Structures are given as C-alpha cells and as structure tokens.
Amino acid sequence: MKTALCPICRKPSAEDHKPFCSRRCREVDLGRWFGEDYKLSTEEPLTNDGE
C-alpha cells in the first residue's frame, strides 16, 4: 500500500486524519481556506471607502 503524504508538511498521513498527518495540519488547511493564515492575493482592488 502506498502511504499518502500530508499536503501540509509532507509527512505520512495518519489514518485518523486523512489526508493529513494530524489534526493540526487539518486545521492549518482549513485555516487557509478561511483566510486565517493565508494571505490571498487580491486580484481585484478593494476600494470600499463608502463605509
């Protein structure tokens, strides 16, 4: 069987946390989607000075 690697830290993934190696890495990945720890490149300039 091939061992999947954690997409976050490249360690072998754990059965309980597939495809990640740990809960922490899973949360890191989630955080990226929610923009907590991941700075998105702003493709459109945000000019909201009307607030």
Ligand SMILES: [Zn+2]
């Ligand atoms: Zn990991």
